[in-house]
Structure formats: structure tokens, C-alpha cells
Amino acid sequence: MRNGLFAACLAAVLALPALAQDEPIRKTIQSQIDAFQVDDFTRAFTYASPTIKEMFGTPENFGAMVRNGYPMVYRPADVQMMELREVAGNLWQRVRITDQAGAGWYLDYMMVETAGGWQINAVQILPAPDVGA
DSSP: OHHHHHHHHHHHHHHHHHHHHHHHHHHHHHHHHHHHHTTOHHHHHHTBOHHHHHHHOSHHHHHHHHHHHOHHHHSOSEEEEEEEEEETTEEEEEEEEEOTTSOEEEEEEEEEEETTEEEEEEEEEOOOTTOOO
8 A cells, every 4th residue: 555655656746847847838839829810920939949940030931831831720719738748858748729620630749948938849740530431
């Protein structure tokens, strides 16, 4: 009984750093999506990592990429934050987005902590689990 209780307490303590990161990471992603909703690409660009900023150069270029490559993120009907995971030393936040047509999408956001807080370093569109044969 003691060993089981100790193991449960240890697991809870080890999970605390990840739980402490959940809210700031989720807020960063949601804030960027909120900025896209009102075409505020300058604000949306502030949530991108230095690597992404260097890659796209301007908020306008970044906004065009999102409009064309990630329309479900640009104008979602619904956003649900799922699990935060560590993969190969990187933190990935899973997000379920329902687009304007009602289709469900899963995306993984790779997050990096910078001096300015958590920023988005990559977004991967995952295979759609809602599609049936």
C-alpha cells in the first residue's frame, strides 16, 4: 500500500512541471488563433518563434501562408486543446479544430520557450481521424 501511494505521489510531482506549462502554452496558441480571426497578422506573428519569424520575414507573408496552408486555423468554428506531450525533448500541444464546413482536424503545435514566453515553432496537420471509409 505504501509503495503504491509513494509511486502515485512521485508520478504527480513529476507531472507538475508539464502541468504548469499547459496553461501558458494553450494561451499562446489560442491567442494566435484569436488574432487570425480578426486578420491581425502582426499580433499573430508575435506568437511565432524566432525561427518562424526569420523564415517568413513579415507578418503579411506569415498571414498569407496561414490563409493558404492552414485555413482551418485561420477561421476555425471550434478549437479544443488536447494533451501536451514531450517528444524527443520538444513539447507538442495537440489541438482539435473544427473548420467552418464542420470537418474535424488534429494539429500538433511544437512549442519553444523564449525570453518572451512560449512561442509556436511548428504546426503539423495530422491525419484526419474523423474520416470514415
